[in-house]
Amino acid sequence: MTAMKLPNIKKLRTDRSLTQKQLAAGLGYSLRRIIRWEQGEGEPGASELKAMARFFDVSIDQLIGELLPEKDLGVLPKVAELVGRELDLWVAIAQGDDAEMIDGEPVIPVPGQAGRSVLAYSSNWSHAGPILSEFEMHFTPTPSGIQFDRILRMEKGVIARPAAHPIAAWGRNHLEAGMRAYLLAELGERILT
Incomplete structure (x- = not known):
């Protein structure tokens, strides 16, 4: 069974100007684990998804689904x-x-x-x-x-x-x-x- 690639992890990480190493440290996971998830070589479990959703302040659906905006939301104030x-x-x-x-x-x-x-x-x-x-x-x-x-x-x-x-x-x-x-x-x- 092939693992699902989770592009939203990378998007959320880069939107916050975090490196993979910084994300790994923030979550308490290994750098290799973060790299594997971003490349689709493995999938986070339920507790890991919950921790990432809490870390990024998004829902699990937004973390794994297609609910994140594809384009820059330039019209919204930053x-x-x-x-x-x-x-x-x-x-x-x-x-x-x-x-x-x-x-x-x-x-x-x-x-x-x-x-x-x-x-x-x-x-x-x-x-x-x-x-x-x-x-x-x-x-x-x-x-x-x-x-x-x-x-x-x-x-x-x-x-x-x-x-x-x-x-x-x-x-x-x-x-x-x-x-x-x-x-x-x-x-x-x-x-x-």
């Missing part, structure tokens, strides 16, 4: 491109608020009233601090001229990474990087509206 009040909007949504953008300003609608302005997570430590603490965010300052997420960053910045997640985000300052890393951990690379 967390790495969110700044200022738009970033604040998505942090509020991830926090469970029913926020929306009205006249360029993120607000939480209040029946019979004008609505309440969304907190300034990307520019106010008192609002962002509890989230950063909860996710045990680690920060690494970066010089200008580094490459991060396949983009050459020509300005100084910060890389933020939550302690319990294998993802990181770059930002021009601690709050921007931290809020982006939080969104990556909560929502994934692209905001699905």
Whole structure:
């Protein structure tokens, strides 16, 4: 019986800029096992599929099926491109608020009233601090001229990474990087509206 090739493992891995070695380490499996699965020389068992689905934050169907988008979803906003009040909007949504953008300003609608302005997570430590603490965010300052997420960053910045997640985000300052890393951990690379 021939093993089934699972292209979504490779797609999910490369979409997150992970090497096969990094994926193997993140899952606690051997590098050879990852290579074999990607090449169709073996198949993961149920517990292994469950672990990978949890790691990539997708369903098992998405991991083994044809439910992943074939094309780049360029029309969907990427967390790495969110700044200022738009970033604040998505942090509020991830926090469970029913926020929306009205006249360029993120607000939480209040029946019979004008609505309440969304907190300034990307520019106010008192609002962002509890989230950063909860996710045990680690920060690494970066010089200008580094490459991060396949983009050459020509300005100084910060890389933020939550302690319990294998993802990181770059930002021009601690709050921007931290809020982006939080969104990556909560929502994934692209905001699905």
